[in-house]
Amino acid sequence: MCCDSKRRFLLLYATQKGQAKAIAEEISQQACAHGLEADMHCLSEMDKYNLETEKDPVVIVISTTGTGEPPDTARKFVKKIQDTTLPPDHFAHLQYGLLGLGDSEYMFFCNGGKTVDRRLQELGAQHFYDTGLADDCVGLELVVDPWIDGLWVALRKAILLQKEKEGMNSVVDAVSSPLSPAPHVVHELNLSSEVQNLRLEGDGARSSDVLSQNLDDINLVTPARNTEASLVHSVPPLSQSALNVPALPPEYIEVQFQDICGENPHLSSLILEATTFEVPVKKAVQLTREDAIKTALLLELDISDTVFDYQPGDAFCVICPNNANEVEELLHILGLSEKGDDFVCVKVKQGTKKKGASRPQHIPERSTLKFILTWCLEIRAILKKAFLRALVECTSDTGEKRRLQELCSRQGASDYTRFIRESNVCFLDLLHAFPSCKPSLNLLIEHLPKLQARSYSVSSSNLYQPGKLCFVFNVVEFPACPTRPVSRKGVCTGWLAALVAPLLHPSKNTLDTKGESSSTVKISICPRPNNTFHLPADPSVPFMMVGPGTGISPFIGFLQHRQKLREQHTDWEFGETWLFFGCRHQNRDYLFKQLRCFLENGTLTHLKVCFSRDSSTAEVAPPKYVQDVIRLYAKDVARVLLKERGYFYICGDKKNMADGVSDAVVDILSMEMEADRLEAMKILAMLREEKRYLQDVWS
Ligand code: FAD
Numbered sequence: 001m002c003c004d005s006k007r008r009f010l011l012l013y014a015t016q017k018g019q020a021k022a023i024a025e026e027i028s029q030q031a032c033a034h035g036l037e038a039d040m041h042c043l044s045e046m047d048k049y050n051l052e053t054e055k056d057p058v059v060i061v062i063s064t065t066g067t068g069e070p071p072d073t074a075r076k077f078v079k080k081i082q083d084t085t086l087p088p089d090h091f092a093h094l095q096y097g098l099l100g101l102g103d104s105e106y107m108f109f110c111n112g113g114k115t116v117d118r119r120l121q122e123l124g125a126q127h128f129y130d131t132g133l134a135d136d137c138v139g140l141e142l143v144v145d146p147w148i149d150g151l152w153v154a155l156r157k158a159i160l161l162q163k164e165k166e167g168m169n170s171v172v173d174a175v176s177s178p179l180s181p182a183p184h185v186v187h188e189l190n191l192s193s194e195v196q197n198l199r200l201e202g203d204g205a206r207s208s209d210v211l212s213q214n215l216d217d218i219n220l221v222t223p224a225r226n227t228e229a230s231l232v233h234s235v236p237p238l239s240q241s242a243l244n245v246p247a248l249p250p251e252y253i254e255v256q257f258q259d260i261c262g263e264n265p266h267l268s269s270l271i272l273e274a275t276t277f278e279v280p281v282k283k284a285v286q287l288t289r290e291d292a293i294k295t296a297l298l299l300e301l302d303i304s305d306t307v308f309d310y311q312p313g314d315a316f317c318v319i320c321p322n323n324a325n326e327v328e329e330l331l332h333i334l335g336l337s338e339k340g341d342d343f344v345c346v347k348v349k350q351g352t353k354k355k356g357a358s359r360p361q362h363i364p365e366r367s368t369l370k371f372i373l374t375w376c377l378e379i380r381a382i383l384k385k386a387f388l389r390a391l392v393e394c395t396s397d398t399g400e401k402r403r404l405q406e407l408c409s410r411q412g413a414s415d416y417t418r419f420i421r422e423s424n425v426c427f428l429d430l431l432h433a434f435p436s437c438k439p440s441l442n443l444l445i446e447h448l449p450k451l452q453a454r455s456y457s458v459s460s461s462n463l464y465q466p467g468k469l470c471f472v473f474n475v476v477e478f479p480a481c482p483t484r485p486v487s488r489k490g491v492c493t494g495w496l497a498a499l500v501a502p503l504l505h506p507s508k509n510t511l512d513t514k515g516e517s518s519s520t521v522k523i524s525i526c527p528r529p530n531n532t533f534h535l536p537a538d539p540s541v542p543f544m545m546v547g548p549g550t551g552i553s554p555f556i557g558f559l560q561h562r563q564k565l566r567e568q569h570t571d572w573e574f575g576e577t578w579l580f581f582g583c584r585h586q587n588r589d590y591l592f593k594q595l596r597c598f599l600e601n602g603t604l605t606h607l608k609v610c611f612s613r614d615s616s617t618a619e620v621a622p623p624k625y626v627q628d629v630i631r632l633y634a635k636d637v638a639r640v641l642l643k644e645r646g647y648f649y650i651c652g653d654k655k656n657m658a659d660g661v662s663d664a665v666v667d668i669l670s671m672e673m674e675a676d677r678l679e680a681m682k683i684l685a686m687l688r689e690e691k692r693y694l695q696d697v698w699s
Pocket of ligand 1 (some may be wrong): 315380454457471474697
């Protein structure tokens with residue numbers, strides 16, 4: 001991008017699920033309103049920027065993966081800056097501001113951002129603005145919004161300083177003089193202004209639109225009988241407040257219907273970062289009983305005709321579509337029911353005010369409308385404020401319009417968190433709740449993120465079952481609630497469950513009753529690289545596995561692999577193996593009862609199980625959760641980890657289990673080493689560093 005060097009800054013982002021990119025785009029848009037120009041690139045586009053020679057300030061927005069790694073798109077960059085031969089003044093010329101995104105529910109909160117920040121500091125780079133660490137758990141916007149608000153003053157100062165250094169005094173005047181009209185000034189109008197003012201001013205060039213309404217209007221939004229706020233109703237003080245709403249994002253996509261027929265793009269064109277494989281589902285088994293709280297399914301894929309390869313412990317991705325009924329419903333609400341199968345051409349809108357606008361990579365230039373809504377857009381995504389802001393313009397009812405303005409305004413931040421974020425309100429929910437909102441297609445493409453492929457841990461060994469790949473998942477269920485009158489299933493798990501239902505219950509007139517089928521049910525998968533969650537390279541090293549619920553999945557692969565190795569290499573020495581498994585009820589959701597076979601043939605040395613909801617008549621109640629069981633084997637845990645330099649693996653639910661297990665291990669280390677907790681935590685950190693304490697957790 002060619003930028004005016006007097007106002008330019010370099011804006012880099014590294015995104016895993018699109019959030020960092022969306023925030024970088026927001027920064028880029030707001031920059032224009034502040035008279036600055038963002039030269040924006042993904043961190044992976046290393047041929048498009050050069051930090052070694054960069055003179056202008058650099059803004060970095062970077063997310064973190066669930067395992068605490070930087071996103072895939074930042075890996076090369078991180079590797080490059082971690083080169084230990086770089087001198088400590090390598091980036092002494094660099095001024096930067098960094099915004100890290102993370103989720104405090106995960107162990108390594110904002111670790112991607114922290115890693116880059118730490119290393120840039122070590123290499124002499126200077127902060128021109130304090131680092132922001134935003135937490136998806138409580139709402140990214142709580143940090144992101146004020147961080148962006150404060151960025152502009154800091155950036156101007158940094159640019160000024162840089163140009164002073166370069167002796168560009170004439171430029172200094174240009175940058176330091178307030179832009180006219182000062183775009184970042186927030187105006188608040190008083191409530192008695194005319195109702196016509198409700199029409200938003202400006203065309204997106206302002207960083208904050210100002211709204212005002214007379215009190216009669218406000219009463220329309222909040223009828224006296226509604227004393228409780230809800231998604232569609234507000235209560236004082238918000239309902240009576242003047243609002244600062246974000247700038248209207250400039251529209252930049254044009255969707256043209258075409259009179260052509262043809263074929264939709266292949267799914268592989270949607271996954272740029274990996275090769276995709278379309279493989280048959282050979283077998284589907286329900287591992288849980290009908291009365292279990294969650295339904296767990298095991299699917300066996302036939303990968304024998306592909307070059308897809310994996311190691312036990314790897315995860316891979318399933319490319320899934322949105323729910324077909326939801327797509328139809330969306331088309332219906334948008335008034336496009338008849339046009340779903342029509343081809344559309346998606347282009348950048350001519351004359352758009354969005355800087356550097358381009359068609360999102362995940363949207364084909366030509367495809368049917370249904371293809372876009374089914375395979376490309378995460379239509380269940382929680383609505384971002386920028387999207388709400390854009391939807392205000394397509395809403396005709398005054399009350400609905402005002403409520404949407406509130407939800408994206410600064411004053412309505414807590415209502416946004418409560419009624420949108422925490423209630424997981426998606427686009428369809430919103431269209432139901434705000435029936436006068438009739439958005440055009442381009443807005444969906446501009447604001448809905450890419451439909452992500454879902455990751456699953458492999459639950460098999462390629463040595464034990466060549467040509468097969470198994471995985472296990474719980475069918476995610478979202479019960480009905482006030483904002484969503486019908487219950488839903490997870491996008492991917494709901495789709496998979498419906499897809500394999502005929503395999504689970506083979507019809508009576510087929511000969512096949514064992515669950516294995518010659519059906520042509522196929523799914524598209526792709527590898528998920530960069531995994532360290534593998535068996536120890538040295539088989540004589542002992543290891544412990546903790547995998548309650550579906551967390552057991554990769555350990556089945558480990559054990560199958562180990563069993564085969566033991567059969568093939570009778571002269572090898574094999575270390576002891578421990579498995580801690582837990583579920584709710586022994587008779588309903590004990591996923592792999594055949595674990596006993598591994599125990600009987602010596603592959604598994606110790607199997608420790610617990611059942612959290614089974615009642616017990618024992619005098620001393622048995623432990624309920626895996627972390628409680630681990631504590632019973634404190635001496636063994638300490639021995640394996642400290643004396644025998646063994647490995648400790650945890651897989652499964654992040655929220656309720658992995659942290660509890662880590663706490664238990666810290667307590668054990670502290671007790672067994674007679675050290676304080678801090679010391680024990682340091683040891684655990686060292687074990688993680690040595691990749692001997694490994695987690696594969698998801699929420
Ligand atoms: P989605 O539709 O994506 O919904 C899941 C999430 O969306 C919820 O957790 C919640 O955060 C949010 N959400 C959406 N709507 C609502 C709502 N109405 N109410 C509440 N929350 C809502 N899973 C397994 O079962 N087995 C595995 O082996 C496995 N391995 C994994 C390995 C890795 C490396 C990773 C990252 C994840 C793994 N997962 C695994 C999780 C898996 O990728 C999916 O996240 C999971 O299956 C749900 O996908 P889904 O599309 O069905 O659900």
